[in-house]
Amino acid sequence: MNVRRLPNTGAPKLGSINEKFTAVILRTSNNNWAEIQFSKTQKGWISLNTSSTVVTTKKPIQVSDPIDNVLAGYKIVLDAGHGGTDPGAIGKDLKGKKVTEAELTLASAKAIQKAIEDVGGTVSMTRSTTAALNSNKTKDLAARAASSAKVGANAFISIHYNSASSSAEGLEALYYQTSSKKFATVIQKNIMKAVNQKYPNVKDRGPKHQNVMVLRENTVFATLIELGFVSNAKELSRINTDTYRQTVAEGVVNGLIEYYKK
Ligand SMILES: [Zn+2]
Known part of the structure; x- marks a missing residue:
């Protein structure tokens, strides 16, 4: 149960x-x-x-066999993309409200952080405020990639939102090193499973090989997840909600559990 x-x-x-x-x-x-x-x-x-047979009393009885904190001992770097003077992609939702990728990635990173910590994992955030790591873009990206080794992480997840035509939709997970392909695939699969349970029509764009600096210069299993299109007003209105962020966070945690426990 x-x-x-x-x-x-x-x-x-x-x-x-x-x-x-x-x-x-x-x-x-x-x-x-x-x-x-x-x-x-x-x-x-x-x-x-x-659970008719499991817990039927309000009287204190013994708590037996507490379950493990399944991700205890694992440290994950969460990288909220963009920040500082770089807003990332900018979109407008169905109500015409302007939303930046940088604010979406930070909110998602915080939701994923909480979900990982809830099952005993450790999280290191590359940024937990609106500020970037460095005002120079190349140095900023290099610092994000280098953070995995610096904090002794097991894995690195960079969080982004996509931008293309107003009709483009869906989620994808990028990897660069061949050794990270399985990691990206498992994370993407579990995010889509959680998202599609709640939002059946959201498109799975799959894991993709792509040369991006935070993945290329990383020293641990790394993926960059694109959690939807800010250029699509309809999609933006769905993805900029706490429910969506929670759902994605649940998928990421399930993906980490599958990756590390199987
Ligand atoms: Zn981005």
Whole structure:
């Protein structure tokens, strides 16, 4: 049974428990979910609709076999693309509101950071403010690529949004080194799985080989994920939402778990 961050089936998965797991119900939601303490440091929600035998008491009973923090020991660099004087691509949503790629990448990086940390992983952000790493573009990109080795990361994920014609749509994951092809493929597959569960028609543009500096000069498994087109007003209105960011974050975490645990 899945343990989720919020009491609904679309919320990011924190882990899972088996039928022998017993725990104290901390509180219940009006849609019949229960919040439980499922590890020493983590609380999460399970559906009581599907767990008649698992947790049926509000009395403190023992918490047995806490599940692992599945990404404990893994450090991921999250690189929110652009920033500073470089806004990246600029689009207008269906309401005519101007949105920059730089603000979208930072919001997504923060959502992905939280999702990774929720399952015990460690995140190093290349930027966590609106500022760039360096006002010189080449030096900025070099510093981002170099950060993987500097912090001793296992993997590097650069976050971007795409721009082309107003009808272009979908998501893709770039890789440069052949050794990163599998990493990009697994991350892309899991992002699309999560996104398509919620938004069935979003296009999968697949993993792609491309020569970009933050990938070429990286020393760890690296991918650059393009999470949708800011040039497409309809797509921009969907991707600039917390729900979309959460969904992508869930996909990234599932991808990292698949990549490291299989
Ligand atoms: Zn970009």
